[in-house]
Amino acid sequence: MIDVIVIGAGPAGTACAKKLAEEGFSVEVYDKRAEIGAPKRCAEGISEASQDFLGKIPERCIAQKIKGARLYAPDGRYLDAILSSGGFVLERKVFDKWLAEEAVKTGAAVQANTFISDMVKDERGYYAGVKGEFLGNEFMEKARVVVCATGAESPLRNKALGVFSKVNLIDSCIQYEMTNIDVIPDLIHIYLSGVLAPRGYVWVFPKGEHKANVGLGIIPQDKKPAAYMNEFLKLHPDMVKDMVANGFVLCGEAANHVNPIHGGGIKEAVISGQMAADTIAECLKKNDVSKKALSKFNEVWWKERGNHLKRVEKLRETLEKLSDADLNDLVDALKPEDIIEFARGAKLSVLAKVLMRKPRLVGIARHLL
Ligand SMILES: Cc1cc2nc3c(=O)[nH]c(=O)nc-3n(C[C@H](O)[C@H](O)[C@H](O)COP(=O)(O)OP(=O)(O)OC[C@H]3O[C@@H](n4cnc5c(N)ncnc54)[C@H](O)[C@@H]3O)c2cc1C
Structure with a gap:
């Protein structure tokens, strides 16, 4: 039996897998997408300081270096906020693969094209494996701990922890990667306006001189649902208070570990995956993967990140x-x-x-x- 199965090869899943493999545990990561990191559902911005958690991001993952943000008021006036250490607009399909490769180098196995349909329990009622499908073949695999790092779409999270999203806190987003446009390349551009993007914002994240991710996120209030049919749903309801069950750990965006003010979640996903890995490693060494033992992840995450993100949430509520x-x-x-x-x-x-x-x-x- 392997030690840990991680469902989802996004930043949270691969960060978690890497740490566990470094500790000598056997780890298998499954992702349903044929190509890791693609298609992207992300504006791809990240601060340079995030490298404190990620390690140095290779040049090939970076589409554009950024020195700060230009914030536009509804009347067109703007303010430039220059970051002391800058940031990047990434190429997620390269970046996520790099993170996966880093996990593989430390000994984790990462397998794409593998949909995990369910989780299985052992005779004690602990989560102890998964059921999935790879190239048309169904399989079942056992593990001592199952990590759910499935991002915003998380029916498995709902099943394990009974956590559901609040409809009034669902952001609806749409983004185009556009070319042949005029954009100041070394600033990200944020437009605040209740008309353009009610309770949200419009972003233009440059990827070179004439190319950018152009998108908007809103919280729908009075528009007809049909207007949102083609829009991607981004969920970030209340952060999940209790992220563990017997043999089960939830991390990354699946646990709503996202910065509530701008929806940036890459850094939070990596931190959350790494913190989850620290607790899982400790529990595996003590041969105790009970909910009680795994609860240390709740404590650490809430102390180090959760309470801070709660304050940011307050700011978002104010701005709305x-x-x-x-x-x-x-x-x-x-x-x-x-x-x-x-x-x-x-x-x-x-x-x-x-x-x-x-x-x-x-x-x-x-x-x-
Ligand atoms: C429009 C938009 C713009 C954004 N812009 C930014 C930004 O500029 N900067 C930033 O930091 N963040 C941004 N984010 C947020 C960021 O993309 C996420 O927070 C981050 O990717 C979360 O990482 P994760 O590993 O938790 O989940 P994900 O990156 O979503 O990875 C989850 C993985 O799990 C896999 N999966 C799901 N279910 C299953 C299953 N049943 N079986 C197998 N595999 C499964 C998925 O295929 C996916 O690869 C944006 C999000 C959106 C929607």
Whole structure:
């Protein structure tokens, strides 16, 4: 029997697999996609500082180096926030394969084209394997722990932990990779506007001088469902409080480990996968993969990331309440360095003070305090 099966070869799954294989455990990662990392469902932006968790990202994974973000108010005014260490727009289909290769180099096995349809339990009621299909052949494989890193689509998560998404917190996104367009290549562009993207934003993430990911995410409120039929659904409901069961661990976007303000989840997925791996390794060594033992992952993740992301969520809730006129005032009142701090979820009391400079925004500011 192998030690760990990881379902999903996105950043969370391969980061988790890599760490476990480094510790000497046998790990098998399965992904239903024929090609790892493709098709992308991502604007592909990441901060350079994320390399603290990922290791140095090879040049071949980077489509464009970025020095900061340009934030546009609804009236067209903008503010440039320059990051001290910059960022990248990635080529996810190359990047995700690189992460998978890194996991394989340490000894994990990664197999694409393999759909995992279900999980199986042992005689104690612990999750202890998966059922799947590879090239038309059904199979069953046993493991001491099953990790669910299936991203936003997570029926297996729902089955194991009974966690479902809240409909009013489902972002609907659409993105085109466009070419032959004019774009300032070394800035990502974010447009705030209740008209263009209610309760969300429009993004233009350059991938060279005349190429960019152009997309928008909104939280639908009053539009007809048919309008969203062709749009990709992005789920990030409340972060999952309890991410473990007997023999089972949930990580990455499957657990809604995503930055709530901008929906960036690559870094969070990697951190979550690595933290999950640390706990799993400890539990496997003690030969105890009970829910109680695996719960250490809950503790560590909530302490290190969860509470911080909760603060960021508060900021998002605040911004969602702003009208276009408020957003104009806000962009007017902000300093470039504030934007970077707020996106990190830091200094919310400072944002409250900024909002309070505008009498109209005082009520909203109180929400942050
Ligand atoms: C429109 C959009 C734009 C985004 N832009 C950014 C951005 O600019 N920067 C950023 O950091 N984040 C961005 N994100 C978020 C980011 O893409 C995710 O948070 C991140 O990929 C999550 O990593 P993950 O490993 O948890 O899941 P995923 O990357 O989704 O990987 C999950 C994997 O599991 C596989 N899988 C699912 N079910 C099964 C199954 N039953 N059997 C086998 N395999 C299965 C899938 O095929 C997939 O490969 C964006 C998301 C969207 C939707």
